Amino acid sequence: MDRVTAASQALKRLVDSPVSVMEVCGTHTVSIFRSGIRSLLPPELGLVSGPGCPVCVTDQGEIDCALSLLDRGAVVAAYGDMFRVPGESGSLASKRERGFDARVVTSAFDLLAMAEGDPVKEVVFLAVGFETTAPATAALLIEASRRGIRNLSVLSFHKRTPPALASLSADPGLRISGFLLPGHVSVILGHAPFSFLASDRGIPSVIAGFDPEQIVSGLVDIALQLHSGEAALHSVYGRAVRPEGNRRALELMDRVFESRDSCWRGLGPLAKSGLALRAEFSGFDAEKRFELKPEQGRTPPGCRCGDVLTGRITPHECPLFGSACTPASPTGPCMVSAEGTCGAYFKFSRRGGGPR
Amino acid sequence: MCLAIPHVITEILDDGAAVAVAGRVRAEIRTDLIDSPTPGDTVLVHAGFAIEKLAPEESAELMNLWEEIRRLSGGEA
Numbered sequence: 001m002d003r004v005t006a007a008s009q010a011l012k013r014l015v016d017s018p019v020s021v022m023e024v025c026g027t028h029t030v031s032i033f034r035s036g037i038r039s040l041l042p043p044e045l046g047l048v049s050g051p052g053c054p055v056c057v058t059d060q061g062e063i064d065c066a067l068s069l070l071d072r073g074a075v076v077a078a079y080g081d082m083f084r085v086p087g088e089s090g091s092l093a094s095k096r097e098r099g100f101d102a103r104v105v106t107s108a109f110d111l112l113a114m115a116e117g118d119p120v121k122e123v124v125f126l127a128v129g130f131e132t133t134a135p136a137t138a139a140l141l142i143e144a145s146r147r148g149i150r151n152l153s154v155l156s157f158h159k160r161t162p163p164a165l166a167s168l169s170a171d172p173g174l175r176i177s178g179f180l181l182p183g184h185v186s187v188i189l190g191h192a193p194f195s196f197l198a199s200d201r202g203i204p205s206v207i208a209g210f211d212p213e214q215i216v217s218g219l220v221d222i223a224l225q226l227h228s229g230e231a232a233l234h235s236v237y238g239r240a241v242r243p244e245g246n247r248r249a250l251e252l253m254d255r256v257f258e259s260r261d262s263c264w265r266g267l268g269p270l271a272k273s274g275l276a277l278r279a280e281f282s283g284f285d286a287e288k289r290f291e292l293k294p295e296q297g298r299t300p301p302g303c304r305c306g307d308v309l310t311g312r313i314t315p316h317e318c319p320l321f322g323s324a325c326t327p328a329s330p331t332g333p334c335m336v337s338a339e340g341t342c343g344a345y346f347k348f349s350r351r352g353g354g355p356r
Numbered sequence: 357m358c359l360a361i362p363h364v365i366t367e368i369l370d371d372g373a374a375v376a377v378a379g380r381v382r383a384e385i386r387t388d389l390i391d392s393p394t395p396g397d398t399v400l401v402h403a404g405f406a407i408e409k410l411a412p413e414e415s416a417e418l419m420n421l422w423e424e425i426r427r428l429s430g431g432e433a
Contacts, residue, residue: 005429025358107405108403108404133403135407184407187407220421221421238414239413240408246407248389
């Protein structure tokens with residue numbers, strides 16, 4: 001018997017009443033679909049997709065800040081996932097088609113050559129992503145500072161995962177029985193920032209990697225904890241995650257960033273859930289340089305991305321899903337990213353009514 | 357977006373850069389976030405940066421969990 005089949009049988013033995021496990025990370029969501037894990041789970045075990053797609057939780061007001069800088073003649077660079085996320089006046093992709101200078105980067109360090117190669121232009125990095133991605137932005141700014149680059153700045157819309165999980169785990173309407181925690185965010189943060197989920201909230205939580213064996217072993221660990229009635233923070237991803245996290249990455253982040261309040265699409269404003277540049281790096285702060293202030297964006301009419309991101313509904317329950325909102329013409333951000341919950345559901349379970 | 361792909365470092369370049377391969381794909385990566393990068397290290401690469409070295413073996417905790425899973429499944433594996 002292979003490991004995934006064995007885990008599936010163990011789960012069938014352990015889970016005999018309805019439980020709802022949230023997979024926080026969009027990469028987990030995609031892996032769960034791609035591997036067909038859902039079909040191996042007992043019917044009582046429901047998987048709920050969480051807010052772990054940075055593209056999806058970036059607020060529309062933050063996109064609008066980036067679009068406004070294009071209007072002001074700046075070069076705006078971003079990871080490719082961000083290009084089709086709709087703002088009030090289009091997207092980075094649609095602005096680029098109209099001749100504005102929006103550029104895709106695959107690494108934060110691409111910004112160095114971009115800024116040095118075009119010294120008369122203002123070059124702005126739309127920096128999004130969780131703790132996995134933020135250390136790269138920190139490394140970029142330390143290097144840009146060392147080189148004395150003057151025409152580079154950053155819209156720091158990075159978000160911190162623990163405050164979002166604090167909000168979701170305290171929501172009485174959600175009743176999450178267990179958390180499958182994001183493996184690569186945990187590579188950076190380590191165990192401690194997530195330990196409150198078990199110790200304070202009593203919710204079994206397991207850090208897992210992204211292959212099917214990792215995911216099912218994490219689910220069994222959660223089921224064993226639910227069975228025993230004791231909640232703890234465990235990790236099945238010890239190959240990559242040190243309990244103390246990545247010290248170098250944490251030091252870089254701490255040198256460059258401080259926490260600030262931030263608005264999440266779907267979750268709204270959350271205290272200390274974002275990362276702003278520290279005073280020492282304020283010369284690189286695009287919000288200061290261009291006197292911008294992101295305002296909480298308007299939700300497109302009918303869009304229920306907020307309810308999808310918090311696990312209140314599945315994409316199939318949104319009236320726009322698959323009709324007014326498709327990957328070719330997305331209304332909301334959950335459909336834009338391949339790792340967005342709606343994008344993943346559209347690709348993998350559009351037909352046949354979809355998974356539970 | 358938090359996808360990270362295992363790569364093997366093949367060459368250390370100047371100024372915190374390295375060459376790494378994943379299957380047939382060769383990439384220049386940053387090593388700012390890991391301690392003493394060395395050719396032969398398997399690293400997780402996310403958005404152009406190695407974010408951690410991968411240990412060669414699974415942890416003892418996970419091996420114990422798989423043992424428990426085998427017992428629960430009544431499996432002979």
